[in-house]
Amino acid sequence: MSPASPTLVAGVDIKVAGQPLDPKHMERLLEVRVQDNLMLPDAFLLRLRDPEFELVDGTLFDVGAKIELKFSAPGTAAAGDPFQGEVATLAPQFEGEGCVLVVRGYDVSHKLNRSRSTRTFQDMTASDIAQKIITEAGLQAEIKATSEVYPYEQQSDETDWDYLWQLAGRVGYEVACAGGKIHFRKPGSDAGAAVKLAWGEDLLAFHPRATGVAQIDKVTVGGWDPKAKRRVSADASSPTLDSSIGVQRAKLAQDGGGGTFTVSDQIVTTQAEATALAQSTLDKLANSWLEADGRSKGNPKVRAGCKVQIAGIGTRFGGDYLVTKSTHVVRGQKGYETEFEISGRNRRTLIDLLTPAPRGAYAGSLVVGVVTNNDDPDKMGRVRVKFPGLDEQKEGWWARVASPSASGKRGMMMMPLVDDEVVVGFEHGDPRRPFVLGSLWNGTSKPDKLAADGGKPDGSFNLSSDKKVGIESTGDMNVTTEAKMTTKVSSDYALTVGGAIAIKGDGSEISIKGPSGSVVISSSAITITAPKITLDGSGQLELISSGIVQIKGSQVMIG
Secondary structure (H helix, E strand, O other): OOOOOOOOOOOEEEEEOOEEOOHHHHHOEEEEEEEEEOOOOOEEEEEEEOOOOHHHHOOOOOOOOEEEEEEOOOOOOOOOOOEEEEEEEEEEEEEOOEEEEEEEEEOHHHHHHOOEEEEEEEEEEHHHHHHHHHHHOOOEEEEOOOOOEEEEEEEEEEEHHHHHHHHHHHHOOEEEEEOOEEEEEOOOOOOOOOEEEEEOOOEEEEEEEEOOOOOOOEEEEEEEEOOOOEEEEEEEOOOOOOOEEOOOHHHHHHHOOOOEEEEOOOOOOOHHHHHHHHHHHHHHHHHHHEEEEEEEEOOOOOOOOOEEEEEOOOOOOOEEEEOOEEEEEEEOOOEEEEEEEEOOOOOOOHHHHHOOOOOOOOOOOOEEEEEEEOOOOOOOOOEEEEEOOOEEEEEOOOEEEOOOOOEOOEOOOOOOOOOOEEEEEEHHHOOOOEEEEEEEOOOOOOOOOOOOOOOOOOOOOOOOOOOOOOOOOOOOOOOOOOOOOOOOOOOOOOOOOOOOOOOOOOOOOOOOOOOOOOOOOOOOOOOOOOOOOOOOOOOOOOOOOOOOOOOOOOOOOOO
C-alpha cells in the first residue's frame, strides 16, 4: 500500500554514529521527542516513514547505535547542548498508511539501571564511591568532592542508579547526566542564567501551584553512635530553595501551621552525617511547595536543571523556577514545542508515587549469614558475616551480637566462632548497622543433646561448649536446685576460695571419695568434730607426727 506523502520535520539536527542522518531519511522524519529529567535517565523517540523497509531491515538504528540530537528554535541555527544517547528499542508499526519505524533510546545513564549489584566500600567518601561506581560502569564521571569518610558502605542488590541517588540524598547531592558524563554534584550547580519566557509571547501555557501543605519549619535528625554510646542529632531550619517567586514559601509554611519533621528511620553515626541529612531532607521537603507545568515555543535552552524566568503573569507567580523535567517535541504540522515541569526534588512517575523508595535487599527482613571474623579491633564483641543468599564473596560490616543483659562488664558472653551460622537483622534495613540476633544449628553443626537423658525433648536444656566456659560475678552467686545436682569432671578439679569454705549437708551423708588415688587434706590446723568418728584403713593405717601425739578419752582401747 502506498504511504502518504512524507512530511519534513525542521528544527532538529540528527547524527547517527557521528554522521548526519541521510537527507532522504530526514525528509521521512515524522516526529522527534527528547525528554530529560533530573531524577531519571533522559530518553528520546524518533518516528520515521520506511516505505521500502530500508531502515527496518537495515542496521543504521541497531540497538546500541549512538545518537546525537540538536534542536533549534524557529528561524535560528541549532543551539543548546546536544542530546547524546544510544538506541535501546526498535518498534516498527505496520498500518494502513504504510510502515513507520519507531526508535527509542536513552542517554548513557541507563547503563546504571541495567543490573542489580552487591558490593562494599570501606574508608571512602561519598564522592569516592560515586567515582568508583560510575567508572566501573564504563562511563565518564564529573564529581564534586565530599569530605566525610565512611568506614563502611554497602550496595545491597540494588541498581547503581538507585544506590547513587541514596548516597546523594545523604549528602545533599544529585545525580545527573549531561554532555555524555554522569555528574555527582550539589543541586542547581549547573543552572546557569535563567531562560526568559513571557506569557503571550513564547510561553504558550503555564500552570503553577503553590501550597503550604506539608511545609514544615524544621527537620530534626536523630541517630546513635554505638562506639561512643551517645545520641547524635542535628536540626535544619533554613532551606535552600530552587525557585524564587513573589509568593513566599516561609509565609505559606507559617500559615499552614509549620511544625517539625523528625527523621528517625535512617542511620547516622557522626555529627557531620546528621547535619548533612537534616539539611538535604529539609531542602527536599521545602522545594515541594512549588510545582508547575508549562508549554512554550521550541527552545533548546529549556532543559532539566536550568532555571526559567516566567514573565507576563503578574508578580505573585512571576519569577525564577528550576526545571526538573523538559520534553522537546518536533512534529511536522505543530512544529517545535517545549514542555517543562517543576516538581521540586521529587520523582513524579506513577510507580514512584505509588511505591516507597527502594531500600535494598535487606529492608524489613532477617537474613542467614556465616561468621567470617570475630577478632573485633575495637573489642566490642562484634563479628563480621558473609551472606550466602546474597553474595558469598562480600563480607558485611562489623555486627554487634545481641546477648542477655549485655552492658558494661556484664552479660552472657557467647561469641560466635568463624564459620558459625547466624541470623542477622538490620536497623531500619540498613546494612551499615547489622546485629547478630542468634546462632543456628544446621545439618552439619547439630546440637549436642536435645534432652538430658538423650530421649525426646522434654524442656531440659544444656550449656555445651568445646572451649573454655567462664562464669564471673563481683557480687553473690547462688545455684539452687530442688532435685539432685551432679558435677562431673574428666580431668583435674580445683576449687580456690579467698575466704572460708562451708560444706553443709542436711541429709544423712557427706562423702569424699578417691578410690584409685589419694585424698589429701592440708592446713595449718584441722578440727574434726562429731558424736562418732571412725577411721577405717582396710589395708594399713598410719598416724605420724613430728611432735607430741595425744589420745584422750573416757576410755581408750587399742587392739
